[in-house]
Amino acid sequence: MEGTVFRAPETARLVAMVDDRPAEKVFRVDRSIYTDPEAFEAEIKNIFEGSWIFACHESQVAKPGDYFALDAGRQPVVIWRQPDGDIKGFINACSHRAAILMPYKQGNAKTITCRFHGWTYGSDGGKCLRIKGEDTGYDGAFDRSQYNMKQVPRIGNYRGFVFVSLSADVPALEDFLGATKAWIDLMADQSTEGLEVVPGASSYTIGGNWKMQAENGVDGYHVSTVHRVFASTMSARQSRDNRSGMAQTEAGRIVANVPTASYDLGNGHMAIRALHTTPEVRPIWERRDELKARLPAGKVDWILNHGRNLMLFPNVLLMDNPSTQIRVMKPVAPDRTEVTVYCVAPKGESKQARFARLRKFEDFYLTAGMATSDDVAALEDTYAGSHARYARWNEMVRGWDQTVKGADAEAKKAGFVPVTSNPNWDHEILFHGFYRHWARLIGKTNGTNGKTNGA
Amino acid sequence: MARNDTLHREVEDLIYREATLLDRKKWEEWLDLYAEDAVYWVPAWRSEEETTDDPDTQLNLIYLRNRGGLEDRVFRIESRDSYASVPLDRTVHLVGNVVVGDANGETVAATANCIVHTYGKKGGMTRASLYDYALRRIGGALKIAKKKITFIDDRLEGPIDVYHL
Numbered sequence: 001m002e003g004t005v006f007r008a009p010e011t012a013r014l015v016a017m018v019d020d021r022p023a024e025k026v027f028r029v030d031r032s033i034y035t036d037p038e039a040f041e042a043e044i045k046n047i048f049e050g051s052w053i054f055a056c057h058e059s060q061v062a063k064p065g066d067y068f069a070l071d072a073g074r075q076p077v078v079i080w081r082q083p084d085g086d087i088k089g090f091i092n093a094c095s096h097r098a099a100i101l102m103p104y105k106q107g108n109a110k111t112i113t114c115r116f117h118g119w120t121y122g123s124d125g126g127k128c129l130r131i132k133g134e135d136t137g138y139d140g141a142f143d144r145s146q147y148n149m150k151q152v153p154r155i156g157n158y159r160g161f162v163f164v165s166l167s168a169d170v171p172a173l174e175d176f177l178g179a180t181k182a183w184i185d186l187m188a189d190q191s192t193e194g195l196e197v198v199p200g201a202s203s204y205t206i207g208g209n210w211k212m213q214a215e216n217g218v219d220g221y222h223v224s225t226v227h228r229v230f231a232s233t234m235s236a237r238q239s240r241d242n243r244s245g246m247a248q249t250e251a252g253r254i255v256a257n258v259p260t261a262s263y264d265l266g267n268g269h270m271a272i273r274a275l276h277t278t279p280e281v282r283p284i285w286e287r288r289d290e291l292k293a294r295l296p297a298g299k300v301d302w303i304l305n306h307g308r309n310l311m312l313f314p315n316v317l318l319m320d321n322p323s324t325q326i327r328v329m330k331p332v333a334p335d336r337t338e339v340t341v342y343c344v345a346p347k348g349e350s351k352q353a354r355f356a357r358l359r360k361f362e363d364f365y366l367t368a369g370m371a372t373s374d375d376v377a378a379l380e381d382t383y384a385g386s387h388a389r390y391a392r393w394n395e396m397v398r399g400w401d402q403t404v405k406g407a408d409a410e411a412k413k414a415g416f417v418p419v420t421s422n423p424n425w426d427h428e429i430l431f432h433g434f435y436r437h438w439a440r441l442i443g444k445t446n447g448t449n450g451k452t453n454g455a
Numbered sequence: 456m457a458r459n460d461t462l463h464r465e466v467e468d469l470i471y472r473e474a475t476l477l478d479r480k481k482w483e484e485w486l487d488l489y490a491e492d493a494v495y496w497v498p499a500w501r502s503e504e505e506t507t508d509d510p511d512t513q514l515n516l517i518y519l520r521n522r523g524g525l526e527d528r529v530f531r532i533e534s535r536d537s538y539a540s541v542p543l544d545r546t547v548h549l550v551g552n553v554v555v556g557d558a559n560g561e562t563v564a565a566t567a568n569c570i571v572h573t574y575g576k577k578g579g580m581t582r583a584s585l586y587d588y589a590l591r592r593i594g595g596a597l598k599i600a601k602k603k604i605t606f607i608d609d610r611l612e613g614p615i616d617v618y619h620l
Contacts, residue, residue, distance in 0.1 A: 104503055200499035200507040200514030204611040207577060229536040236530050241523055338610065343514050355511055359518065368497065368516040370531055373614035377539035380576070380613065 014039050015443040018435045019393070025400055027432050028393040031386040034209035039442070040334040043210075046441045047314050048073035050167045052176045054316035054328060055079050057344060058160045059196040061087060065108045065123050069100075071330055072166050077152060078102050079162060083110075083124050089152035089164045090126045094119055096147070121149050159188040160195055179265040182416035183310045186303055187320060189295055190284060191346030197326070198343040198358065204367040205338050206376050208383030210315075210331040213339060214434065216375055217317040217327065218270045218309050220262060220425025221398070223254055226378055230364065230371045231255045245281065246356035249322055249363055252277025253307055260425035261408060262399075263418040268313030268437030271418075272425040273306040273410070282322070283353035283360075284346070298413030306410070313437060323361035335383055341365055341372075396435075399427025459558070466555045466565050466590060469597050474548035474569070477618045482529040486522060490591055490598040495519040497620060500609035516606060516615070528617050539614035544575035546618050550586070561592045562600065573619055583607050584620055 017030035017039065033039055049072055056068040061081040068079045069092050078092035078101065092101050099116035102109070111129060113120040118132035126149030134142050154165035156173030161184055163173055170176065177184070188195060206213060216222065231251035238248065252258065253274040260274040279285060284303060291300045302308070307321040317327040324345060330338040343361045345354060364371040399422045408421035422429050469488065476485040489495075497517040498506035507513035519525060532540050549570045556564035567586040572579060589601035604620050 106502065198512070198514055199501045201501075202499055202514070202516060202611065203609060205613070207613065226538055229531055229534050232534065232536070233527050233531045237523065237527050240526065351511065358510070358512075358514055362515055362518055366516060367611050367613070368615040370527065370537075373616065374538040376614050381538075 010038065011443050014042055015439045018439045020436060025397065027397055028395045029435055030392055031388065031394055034211060034383060034386045035334050037334055042442050043331065044073040046444055048331060049075055051170055051441060052163045052165045052173060053314060054312060055089065055162045055164045057197050057326060058087065058157060058162055060106060063108065065110045067102055067107055067109060069102045069105050072164060075166060076100055077164060080123050087155065087157060087162060089155040090149040095128060095149065126151065159184055176267055178267055179416040179418055180269045180310060180312050182414050183271055183308065186299065186308065186414065187318060189299065190303060191348055193347035195344050196347050198345055201340055201342050202366050203338060203340040205336060206379050207335055208337060208379040209334055210329045210337040212379045212382055213329050213337055214311050215431060216379055218272045218311045218430060220260055220272045220274065226374050227254045227371050233370060246283055246352060248281045249360055250276060250278045250281050261410060262422045262425045262427050262430045264420045264430045264433030266419045266433060268434050270311045270430040270434050271309060273308050274425055276305055276307055279305050283349060283357040286350055286353055302414045322364055323357050325361065325365050396428040396431045399424055399429050402427065403429045462558055462563065463555045465597055466563060467553050469590065470550055470553055470565065470567055474550045478546050478548055482532065486525055486529060488599050489522045489525060490593060490600045491522050493522050493599050494601045495525055497604045497606055506605060525617065540616065544573050547572045563590050564588065565590060571619060577613060580612060582619060
């Protein structure tokens with residue numbers, strides 16, 4: 001019987017799915033970029049198992065022995081807090097027969113004993129401490145040190161946000177993060193005690209491609225159509241309940257004409273901002289004086305007044321709008337994306353602020369809520385539509401002539417330098433950076449490190 | 456102690472009626488089953504084995520503090536402007552295992568199980584929940600004062616609204 005012949009993905013065909021001709025003002029992606037199985041396999045290998053991805057927030061592994069399990073691409077990984085407080089990442093599979101080691105997604109263990117054949121590992125370096133029947137089956141020649149848990153090649157922590165890479169051939173984490181560091185700072189700086197992930201999470205499956213969720217998180221253009229109903233629902237609630245203070249939900253950005261912008265942040269990262277019409281209903285508002293005393297005015301203005309969505313390539317969205325969110329994507333198949341959302345909040349905020357933050361989160365950000373559910377339906381429809389090969393291209397040209405190279409005035413205040421800025425969140429130029437970086441990683445050959453800086 | 460058959464039947468009627476009104480999309484009559492200050496609560500899973508249990512400090516899938524929260528949901532469904540609610544999924548609730556606690560003044564507790572079969576764009580899907588009710592007698596009739604729904608899925612397949620639960 002003939003074996004299966006592995007044929008490498010046709011890299012050139014995949015890279016050509018991004019039709020990038022700036023001189024002719026053409027930027028479009030082939031809709032099969034979302035549906036093509038070879039494109040998906042190349043993404044798993046070169047992006048999710050071949051470059052930096054977000055793993056968890058450090059508050060999810062707060063104490064020695066705390067662990068957090070995830071999949072990097074398809075490979076099981078566990079982030080494990082060391083006895084000395086360091087954070088390390090390991091392949092979450094037994095060195096013996098590959099059974100998953102950690103019984104839960106999150107937990108605490110000083111040592112872990114595989115439930116299959118009883119091999120035991122310590123949190124301290126993932127060392128293989130004991131194997132069942134060591135002295136009876138190996139003629140005394142067993143070298144346990146050969147069977148320690150395999151450490152991931154790269155792990156890094158930027159201000160509490162933990163990233164891993166299953167390839168050692170990547171730039172330093174801070175170089176990879178680049179301009180997004182300033183955006184992460186705008187969250188991390190909200191409390192001198194740091195941030196914490198609030199107990200409880202929600203996972204859901206989108207019957208669509210992960211890149212659609214990546215686009216959607218920074219697509220300001222859909223907001224006034226898809227979320228118009230959220231705004232009208234909130235307006236009906238307000239006239240019924242006449243709520244005050246933080247109990248109100250701001251929907252001004254959805255329907256009002258407020259200042260907005262979109263940014264290509266380099267290395268595939270993208271972001272949008274929109275001015276809050278009623279910043280005083282935001283949970284962070286109670287901290288305004290403390291923030292002003294501690295941080296530069298430009299930063300404080302951004303924290304208090306600009307709603308922000310950051311798409312950190314390739315798998316995490318950080319959102320700070322009515323509530324604050326970490327949204328992690330896991331690609332399962334071209335047509336299946338598993339998303340997990342966490343509410344992240346400044347430590348030490350008042351009970352009322354935490355309560356308001358949670359309720360705003362539940363109103364909007366969940367697939368059982370009244371906005372994300374509409375996004376999920378739209379993305380599933382978009383995936384179905386992407387099979388329309390007879391109508392092949394998604395154009396991404398909106399706002400082309402208004403594109404500014406580098407920073408706009410607001411970016412300068414927050415201290416970051418994007419590749420391009422656009423003066424509206426309904427412009428589509430930020431997606432160029434995402435797909436250029438995608439094409440570079442998919443087309444990557446040995447020796448390049450996947451670092452790109454956009455156009 | 457003999458079971459209070461009248462109360463038992465009254466509680467069952469209310470629980471079955473809620474399921475029927477949801478499946479038949481009689482939203483206004485459904486809302487009318489709830490007390491004005493009714494709490495509607497669907498906890499999130501905080502781990503594989505435990506749900507969240509303190510809405511003040513933890514995340515939920517849905518946590519509505521009065522009937523107005525349910526009115527928001529109905530407003531959105533009826534607006535025909537919600538992507539996730541057009542076209543509307545068809546549902547069939549099958550409620551069983553109704554266990555009625557003792558009456559305590561004007562309130563009575565009850566638990567039930569519910570299997571919901573849904574049909575929509577993605578075909579048929581079956582989901583399940585545990586119900587915990589607190590019912591209160593208002594103007595002679597039993598109303599829902601609190602409903603806690605423990606939705607056993609912790610990875611939700613597509614959008615979820617009150618009629619899927």
